[in-house]
Amino acid sequence: MDGVLADVYEQFLKYEETETGFRQKIENLYGKPEHVAFKNGANYVLTKGFFRNAPVINGSIPAVYRLKDQYELYIVSAATEFPQSMEEKYYWLNEHFPFISWEQMVFCGLKSVVKGDIMIDDHFKNLDSFEGRTILFTQPHNYGLDNKTHTRVFNWQEVLDLLL
Amino acid sequence: MDGVLADVYEQFLKYEETETGFRQKIENLYGKPEHVAFKNGANYVLTKGFFRNAPVINGSIPAVYRLKDQYELYIVSAATEFPQSMEEKYYWLNEHFPFISWEQMVFCGLKSVVKGDIMIDDHFKNLDSFEGRTILFTQPHNYGLDNKTHTRVFNWQEVLDLLL
Numbered sequence: 075m076d077g078v079l080a081d082v083y084e085q086f087l088k089y090e091e092t093e094t095g096f097r098q099k100i101e102n103l104y105g106k107p108e109h110v111a112f113k114n115g116a117n118y119v120l121t122k123g124f125f126r127n128a129p130v131i132n133g134s135i136p137a138v139y140r141l142k143d144q145y146e147l148y149i150v151s152a153a154t155e156f157p158q159s160m161e162e163k164y165y166w167l168n169e170h171f172p173f174i175s176w177e178q179m180v181f182c183g184l185k186s187v188v189k190g191d192i193m194i195d196d197h198f199k200n201l202d203s204f205e206g207r208t209i210l211f212t213q214p215h216n217y218g219l220d221n222k223t224h225t226r227v228f229n230w231q232e233v234l235d236l237l238l
Numbered sequence: 239m240d241g242v243l244a245d246v247y248e249q250f251l252k253y254e255e256t257e258t259g260f261r262q263k264i265e266n267l268y269g270k271p272e273h274v275a276f277k278n279g280a281n282y283v284l285t286k287g288f289f290r291n292a293p294v295i296n297g298s299i300p301a302v303y304r305l306k307d308q309y310e311l312y313i314v315s316a317a318t319e320f321p322q323s324m325e326e327k328y329y330w331l332n333e334h335f336p337f338i339s340w341e342q343m344v345f346c347g348l349k350s351v352v353k354g355d356i357m358i359d360d361h362f363k364n365l366d367s368f369e370g371r372t373i374l375f376t377q378p379h380n381y382g383l384d385n386k387t388h389t390r391v392f393n394w395q396e397v398l399d400l401l402l
Contacts, residue, residue, distance in 0.1 A: 154340040177347035189353035
């Protein structure tokens, strides 16, 4: 969800700019883990509304809408580290992806517990433990890093080109 | 979680008794789905505190404590139908099973999305879609129903006898 459907980088940048008056350039964050890129990021994610008000990643709504008709689709989000985030993520999905039902939502800790044929994710740790086909969704933290076992995409159009 | 770790029947019975002044006998509920057994059950589960204050099923704490040392253990709970329940269930687990970390929690809709070697559950619908070994934990709603493909247990000692 984060980094694939929800634009958490925009939230991090905005929260940091509000706090420090300075907005980092996205190209300076390439290859850096989020906790390195945003010094106070651990506080931002605990702030009420951080997840609820995240912008939607460009193109994700029509793409997921098309994919759901051809695939048995689930939204799996690492969320239990921040328990307040689960309800926020639920209502965020309800608002932006109203065609996704509660049956299709999974809020978990480790994604190694889910099974499926295809996983689209921005984190190597999630894709590496997955048994099926893996698609790495480009985000600043994974930019330029080795991805020999996963198919890298840069946007949702590329996902559709692969899967439809 | 519900019906295996959390005693939701005790909650249903208590809420109904508070509302109607009448407490049903548990043996009258055998084989009845929960929504049939408790006329206003759909309202009770939406009440703040219903999940947070559920009693713990007898023997489950020491049993899970022992199992976690020998197994990679996850708590998987159908929870997204009632979004307010997720945070309640998280804190309920923190209180009663403090040795279970957020990494081991999964709050989902359909459990068909999880993989594993063994599932302990009280609902046929969850066990039927699971690929591994299945253990049916007896609860009033499944009492007396056919279980030819799942190993029925009546309490946590029987789970330990099977798995340790």
